Amino acid sequence: MSQEGMSNTAEAVATPNDWNGFVSDWASDKQTFSVPWGKAMMWIFLLSDTFIFSCFLTGYMNVRISTTEPWPFPSEVFALHLFGQDIPLILIAIMTFILITSSGTMALAVNYGYQRDRRKTAILMLITALFGASFVGMQAFEWTKLIEEGVRPWSNPFGAPQFGSSFFMITGFHGMHVSAGVIYLLVVASKVWRGHYESKGYEIVEITGLYWHFVDLVWVFIFAFFYLW
Amino acid sequence: MATAEGQQHPLSLYLKIWALLFVLSTFSYLVDYLQFEGYMRWTLIIIFMWLKAGLIVSIFMHMAWERMALILAILLPPLFLAVLVGMMAIEGGYTTMTRNIFFGPGG
Numbered sequence: 001m002s003q004e005g006m007s008n009t010a011e012a013v014a015t016p017n018d019w020n021g022f023v024s025d026w027a028s029d030k031q032t033f034s035v036p037w038g039k040a041m042m043w044i045f046l047l048s049d050t051f052i053f054s055c056f057l058t059g060y061m062n063v064r065i066s067t068t069e070p071w072p073f074p075s076e077v078f079a080l081h082l083f084g085q086d087i088p089l090i091l092i093a094i095m096t097f098i099l100i101t102s103s104g105t106m107a108l109a110v111n112y113g114y115q116r117d118r119r120k121t122a123i124l125m126l127i128t129a130l131f132g133a134s135f136v137g138m139q140a141f142e143w144t145k146l147i148e149e150g151v152r153p154w155s156n157p158f159g160a161p162q163f164g165s166s167f168f169m170i171t172g173f174h175g176m177h178v179s180a181g182v183i184y185l186l187v188v189a190s191k192v193w194r195g196h197y198e199s200k201g202y203e204i205v206e207i208t209g210l211y212w213h214f215v216d217l218v219w220v221f222i223f224a225f226f227y228l229w
Numbered sequence: 230m231a232t233a234e235g236q237q238h239p240l241s242l243y244l245k246i247w248a249l250l251f252v253l254s255t256f257s258y259l260v261d262y263l264q265f266e267g268y269m270r271w272t273l274i275i276i277f278m279w280l281k282a283g284l285i286v287s288i289f290m291h292m293a294w295e296r297m298a299l300i301l302a303i304l305l306p307p308l309f310l311a312v313l314v315g316m317m318a319i320e321g322g323y324t325t326m327t328r329n330i331f332f333g334p335g336g
Contacts, residue, residue, distance in 0.1 A: 033299050043303050054310045058317050065321030068328050075261050093258045100254055104247035107289050114237050203235050206291070213289045217282055224278035228261055229271070 036203045039210070046214045049177075053218050056170050057225055063162035072158030074227050078142070092227050095138050096219065102131035103216040106209045113205035118192055121205060125189035128212065132182040139175045143168075170222055177215050184208060236291045246288045253281050 015021040033040040064071055075088040082090065109124035146167070150157045153165040188208045191197065197204055257277040260270060287293040292300060 033302070034296055035299060040299070043299065047303050047306060050307050051310070054307070054313070058310070058314050061314065062317040062321040062324075065318060066324035066328065068325065068332065075264075089258065089261050093254075096254050096258070097251065100247070100250045103250070103285065103289055104243065107243040107247070108240070110236070111238070111240055111243060114235050201235070206235055210290055213285055217285045217290075220278055220281045220285070224257065224274050228257060228274045 036207075038207050039203060042207045042210050046210065049214065049218075053170075053173070053221070056166075056173060057221060060162075060166040060170060060226065063166060064160070067160040067162050069160040071160050072156065072163045074229075077146070077158055078227065089227060091138060091142055092223065095135055096223055098131050098135050098138070099216045099219050102128045102135070103213055105131065106212045110206045110209045113192070113202035116198075116202065118195060118198075121202070122189045122193040125185050125192065125205070125208070129182045129185040129189065132178050132185065132212075132215075136175055136178050136182070139171060139178075143171075166226070170226060174215070174218055174222055177218070181212050181215050184211060236294060238291075238294075242288065246284050250281055250284060253277050253284075257281075 015024045076086075078092050079086045079088045080090045081087075105124050106128045109121050109128060112120040112124060151164045151167070153168050155161045156164045185208060188204055192202075192205065254277075257274065260273045260277070265273060286304075292304070
């Protein structure tokens, strides 16, 4: 412990230039990101998730370009018959607004967390989780409707069979993220409620928020490329 | 801004961004509802998509207030995806062409 007074350079020179030195050079106590480690790790996880979702969306783009059959028109496939008329894409629009609303309540929860208002933080996280659960519910409804209409991963009555495989893969993986997010939110919210983070600080709410906003972010791209394009 | 107690910003900022996201989502829905077609449709979809994504990442996810080290570590790597998208678009076009030649009418 007495050597710690040395500068980084002196320390590097002091260690032997072999495998032990190599390890200590890379393992030495240098910090790159001036944020809590949990936040840095969440960002790195989200970066890897960005690549996964991008691969799915790129795969979807590729099969949509390369199919010689006409692509089903999402505006009509996802229309709902309400108030005596067909409204295009209405369920998807509602799902979009629900997810944005939940992002807003999450942002407020983060804010109240740092103000150390446990009650408001937990309640806002609970509301966020409820919005998330209702999103998953609507997605289940949408899947049921499409399956009843004969949409399968290998075929569908509207056109190119790749439509079904892209749809179930992309929205399924996103829905799984939302479901996991709801559980994550409920766990953290209950810990906030019990005062588990009074001594640790409330960074965890912001970290949970990062995940939740990311789920909303991915939906922005799915909405644009799968439903609107 | 990044103090010991983390990211603290005025509540009104979040509410404004929230309202803005609602407006932008309405616009993107209207692109479909008003049945814009062709390049106009694709341009509008992309504009509203990037505006929404930018607001979520910069304000809600606090990227605007993070240090450069974190911003670049997270936002630069996804740029490589543009290469993947470009290659797959070219490959998709080539596949369509060969399918049309071998399986299309008169093929």
